Amino acid sequence: MRYLVIGFVLLIFIGNTHAQNMDSIFIKKISDEILINGKAYDNLRFLCKQIGGRLSGSPQMYKAEDWGKKTLAESGADKVWLQECMVPHWVRGGKDKLWISKLVSAKNMRMPDAALSLTNLDALAIGNSEGTGEQYLTRPTIMINSFDELENKKDEVKNKIVFYNYKFNETFVNTFQSYSDAVKYRTQGASRAAKYGAAAVVVRSMSHATDNIPHTGALRYDTAYPKIPAMAVGLKDADKLAALLNNGPVTLNMQTNAKNYPDTIGHNVIGELQGSEYPNVYITVGGHLDSWDVCEGAHDDGAGIVQTIEILRTLKKLGYQPKHSIRFVLFANEENGLRGGAKYFEEAKAKGEKHLFALESDAGGFTPRGFGINADETALNKMKEWLPLLKNYGCEKIDRGSDGADIGQLKSIGAVTAGLLPDTQRYFDYHHARTDVFENVNKRELNLGAINMAALIYLVDKYGL
Amino acid sequence: MRYLVIGFVLLIFIGNTHAQNMDSIFIKKISDEILINGKAYDNLRFLCKQIGGRLSGSPQMYKAEDWGKKTLAESGADKVWLQECMVPHWVRGGKDKLWISKLVSAKNMRMPDAALSLTNLDALAIGNSEGTGEQYLTRPTIMINSFDELENKKDEVKNKIVFYNYKFNETFVNTFQSYSDAVKYRTQGASRAAKYGAAAVVVRSMSHATDNIPHTGALRYDTAYPKIPAMAVGLKDADKLAALLNNGPVTLNMQTNAKNYPDTIGHNVIGELQGSEYPNVYITVGGHLDSWDVCEGAHDDGAGIVQTIEILRTLKKLGYQPKHSIRFVLFANEENGLRGGAKYFEEAKAKGEKHLFALESDAGGFTPRGFGINADETALNKMKEWLPLLKNYGCEKIDRGSDGADIGQLKSIGAVTAGLLPDTQRYFDYHHARTDVFENVNKRELNLGAINMAALIYLVDKYGL
Numbered sequence: 001m002r003y004l005v006i007g008f009v010l011l012i013f014i015g016n017t018h019a020q021n022m023d024s025i026f027i028k029k030i031s032d033e034i035l036i037n038g039k040a041y042d043n044l045r046f047l048c049k050q051i052g053g054r055l056s057g058s059p060q061m062y063k064a065e066d067w068g069k070k071t072l073a074e075s076g077a078d079k080v081w082l083q084e085c086m087v088p089h090w091v092r093g094g095k096d097k098l099w100i101s102k103l104v105s106a107k108n109m110r111m112p113d114a115a116l117s118l119t120n121l122d123a124l125a126i127g128n129s130e131g132t133g134e135q136y137l138t139r140p141t142i143m144i145n146s147f148d149e150l151e152n153k154k155d156e157v158k159n160k161i162v163f164y165n166y167k168f169n170e171t172f173v174n175t176f177q178s179y180s181d182a183v184k185y186r187t188q189g190a191s192r193a194a195k196y197g198a199a200a201v202v203v204r205s206m207s208h209a210t211d212n213i214p215h216t217g218a219l220r221y222d223t224a225y226p227k228i229p230a231m232a233v234g235l236k237d238a239d240k241l242a243a244l245l246n247n248g249p250v251t252l253n254m255q256t257n258a259k260n261y262p263d264t265i266g267h268n269v270i271g272e273l274q275g276s277e278y279p280n281v282y283i284t285v286g287g288h289l290d291s292w293d294v295c296e297g298a299h300d301d302g303a304g305i306v307q308t309i310e311i312l313r314t315l316k317k318l319g320y321q322p323k324h325s326i327r328f329v330l331f332a333n334e335e336n337g338l339r340g341g342a343k344y345f346e347e348a349k350a351k352g353e354k355h356l357f358a359l360e361s362d363a364g365g366f367t368p369r370g371f372g373i374n375a376d377e378t379a380l381n382k383m384k385e386w387l388p389l390l391k392n393y394g395c396e397k398i399d400r401g402s403d404g405a406d407i408g409q410l411k412s413i414g415a416v417t418a419g420l421l422p423d424t425q426r427y428f429d430y431h432h433a434r435t436d437v438f439e440n441v442n443k444r445e446l447n448l449g450a451i452n453m454a455a456l457i458y459l460v461d462k463y464g465l
Numbered sequence: 466m467r468y469l470v471i472g473f474v475l476l477i478f479i480g481n482t483h484a485q486n487m488d489s490i491f492i493k494k495i496s497d498e499i500l501i502n503g504k505a506y507d508n509l510r511f512l513c514k515q516i517g518g519r520l521s522g523s524p525q526m527y528k529a530e531d532w533g534k535k536t537l538a539e540s541g542a543d544k545v546w547l548q549e550c551m552v553p554h555w556v557r558g559g560k561d562k563l564w565i566s567k568l569v570s571a572k573n574m575r576m577p578d579a580a581l582s583l584t585n586l587d588a589l590a591i592g593n594s595e596g597t598g599e600q601y602l603t604r605p606t607i608m609i610n611s612f613d614e615l616e617n618k619k620d621e622v623k624n625k626i627v628f629y630n631y632k633f634n635e636t637f638v639n640t641f642q643s644y645s646d647a648v649k650y651r652t653q654g655a656s657r658a659a660k661y662g663a664a665a666v667v668v669r670s671m672s673h674a675t676d677n678i679p680h681t682g683a684l685r686y687d688t689a690y691p692k693i694p695a696m697a698v699g700l701k702d703a704d705k706l707a708a709l710l711n712n713g714p715v716t717l718n719m720q721t722n723a724k725n726y727p728d729t730i731g732h733n734v735i736g737e738l739q740g741s742e743y744p745n746v747y748i749t750v751g752g753h754l755d756s757w758d759v760c761e762g763a764h765d766d767g768a769g770i771v772q773t774i775e776i777l778r779t780l781k782k783l784g785y786q787p788k789h790s791i792r793f794v795l796f797a798n799e800e801n802g803l804r805g806g807a808k809y810f811e812e813a814k815a816k817g818e819k820h821l822f823a824l825e826s827d828a829g830g831f832t833p834r835g836f837g838i839n840a841d842e843t844a845l846n847k848m849k850e851w852l853p854l855l856k857n858y859g860c861e862k863i864d865r866g867s868d869g870a871d872i873g874q875l876k877s878i879g880a881v882t883a884g885l886l887p888d889t890q891r892y893f894d895y896h897h898a899r900t901d902v903f904e905n906v907n908k909r910e911l912n913l914g915a916i917n918m919a920a921l922i923y924l925v926d927k928y929g930l
Binding site: 394423425 | 496497501636640673858859907913
């Protein structure tokens with residue numbers, strides 16, 4: 001009996017080794033194809049330079065949809081279609097302006113405008129905010145370092161501009177932790193200040209960059225309170241403003257033409273490879289096609305888009321015939337509404353579709369380090385066993401972690417969800433800022449992300465979960 | 466007996482856990498200190514912007530030595546000294562020029578110069594090469610794709626310019642493999658072509674960047690053959706040249722003022738913290754202070770220099786009292802001679818110094834991924850056990866691998882040697898090129914390298930090897 005067991009174990013071992021060798025060979029083919037013939041970088045150049053920022057409802061959104069549809073088809077999808085969804089339509093409406101007029105009188109009386117020492121700050125209206133319109137707003141300013149402080153000073157903010165100066169915590173090694181920690185000031189700060197009568201808010205940008213470039217992003221108004229204007233200011237200017245406020249009273253002047261228009265029509269752009277064994281069981285891989293208006297959306301999330309398309313192109317080029325149907329989804333409206341992801345989920349649920357796995361790349365086109373997984377213990381352990389196959393390509397970690405905003409809801413209909421985890425150090429240098437441009441993406445880092453994603457999709461398709 | 470063994474194992478386990486907790490706490494202190502109060506980035510800015518390229522023998526080399534000495538002292542070294550060594554003194558001597566004059570006649574007769582269609586190529590003289598002087602060199606050009614091809618065509622290269630067009634292999638995920646594979650064309654190409662009578666060589670730059678910027682670096686002349694001029698050309702121009710050569714004969718024109726002067730005096734700059742228990746047993750941590758002349762030497766190796774100084778500053782700031790003496794060494798002349806590393810080793814050997822460990826950072830200030838180690842099995846396994854302590858800071862791998870050119874010889878007197886392994890994807894975009902500037906270093910990536918190095922130094926000092 002003992003010999004029998006040993007013999008059996010040995011067979012399994014040889015079987016596994018053989019399979020792993022075959023997988024290793026195929027993943028090397030994926031890698032070589034992408035590193036030698038990859039189109040992701042050229043596609044990203046086109047998306048960034050020929051289309052540019054593509055916020056929901058903008059003309060560029062429609063251009064990007066057309067480009068996405070065409071590129072998915074050219075890359076070998078069996079079919080490509082647009083999935084309609086209503087998206088918010090926020091427009092910046094021109095140049096945002098924020099400037100200081102320092103109060104110089106002992107009694108806080110403002111000097112006549114012409115006599116003021118004016119200093120322009122580098123700032124952007126926050127997405128979804130209502131602007132001041134053509135008039136500018138001039139108000140004394142109060143610095144608030146936390147929501148706790150806001151509660152303590154709630155009687156002092158009325159009619160003022162609230163300046164939230166909450167800093168990115170530099171001691172988190174994973175910069176997404178710093179973002180999670182600080183972003184509530186951008187998303188909730190306006191309404192929480194409006195509750196106590198504030199006239200507008202200025203938020204320290206969500207970054208720890210060494211430059212002064214402001215970072216926009218979305219807010220959510222609480223409809224119980226007035227929709228007051230909101231801006232994000234660059235970090236050096238935030239420090240300057242804080243120093244001035246520590247020295248004495250400061251008046252800020254703000255002008256933005258930001259405006260919310262009625263919802264309009266947008267689309268998820270979907271390409272599909274039909275499965276040979278389980279055509280009605282779906283694997284989804286995607287990124288989001290929209291981006292902020294002030295940048296090219298190169299890392300956020302042009303990278304995820306071109307990686308998604310690259311996986312399709314590579315699997316087709318290598319003649320891979322998937323067992324499951326694989327959908328390559330360019331999601332609409334992640335930035336200021338998440339309507340694309342919601343629509344994809346709702347339709348999948350309504351149709352009773354079976355979704356095995358969904359993978360998103362929405363953390364930048366930086367060098368890949370692993371995958372964040374949402375799965376039960378069994379599926380997670382199965383995926384962890386694939387780690388040796390991916391280690392050569394930079395993936396050091398398959399573990400519980402962030403998946404992706406657009407695919408998260410698919411968990412509720414049984415999918416295992418996952419997110420590519422690139423190195424996080426540079427992400428918030430560029431995130432939602434005018435520096436998020438093609439030139440700040442490295443071709444090889446982008447390609448390595450696509451390689452690891454393609455390999456994971458291949459393994460899930462071949463072995464199930 | 467069985468119970469006794471279990472009890473003993475448990476005690477060890479608790480002991481280890483307690484020690485690991487203490488280490489974990491101290492390493493977190495290192496991390497917080499560097500991420501919050503770190504001086505590495507500001508030091509790098511000064512080194513790059515106020516001193517700049519600092520090739521051996523240049524005025525900037527001496528400025529950098531002065532700065533290094535001053536900065537090590539300010540950062541808390543118990544003593545600082547200069548260790549003299551002779552260094553090569555190569556000077557570029559002005560702008561390097563390389564241009565095409567296409568042969569247009571069917572019989573390969575050159576048209577008069579004035580009638581030629583001239584095209585300038587972006588190229589740099591290779592370090593240690595002899596230039597053409599004030600005269601320019603005009604020769605028919607032959608493309609050679611490998612040394613094997615050179616041997617096959619050895620009768621065709623006489624009096625010609627040999628253009629080595631060997632490409633970086635893009636399929637290696639670790640870009641240092643591509644470099645190792647290709648760099649012999651830069652280091653040996655001139656003499657191997659001179660052996661067969663070639664007049665000069667042009668080498669495709671050692672890079673897979675997407676731009677056209679040439680990368681210099683050193684060559685070694687074989688004294689058996691004439692010292693012919695040698696240049697490196699940008700990748701797009703290399704492709705252009707290759708396409709022209711595939712179409713018909715091409716004449717290249719070259720002019721460089723490169724010249725080798727007699728050796729001159731340079732210095733390793735050394736700071737030391739004296740050990741409390743083993744003052745005569747040394748741990749060395751370092752980088753190299755010299756850089757190529759055409760750039761700021763930000764990644765190569767300003768990063769290693771400021772990380773080295775940052776480790777000293779941090780250990781002092783945290784009041785750490787090392788058991789062993791720790792030397793912080795800014796090595797001279799890594800780029801075109803390795804004389805600093807050789808001198809440090811020779812003196813250590815001559816004095817019979819005991820060297821426990823040496824660590825170098827010379828692979829760029831990119832996000833850290835691990836350490837390459839040269840050690841016996843026992844020491845390596847001991848270091849591998851520290852991995853859980855470093856994982857939070859980006860270090861995923863402690864394994865056999867590259868150490869560093871300046872410290873490699875210390876192995877022969879018993880030291881375990883190690884190298885910081887940052888992510889490699891961007892290194893050869895900047896390496897030895899005019900793009901190796903401060904702006905291409907990310908502050909947090911640089912700091913994380915210093916954190917991991919400081920933590921490793923701390924663990925080696927505390928536990929030995």
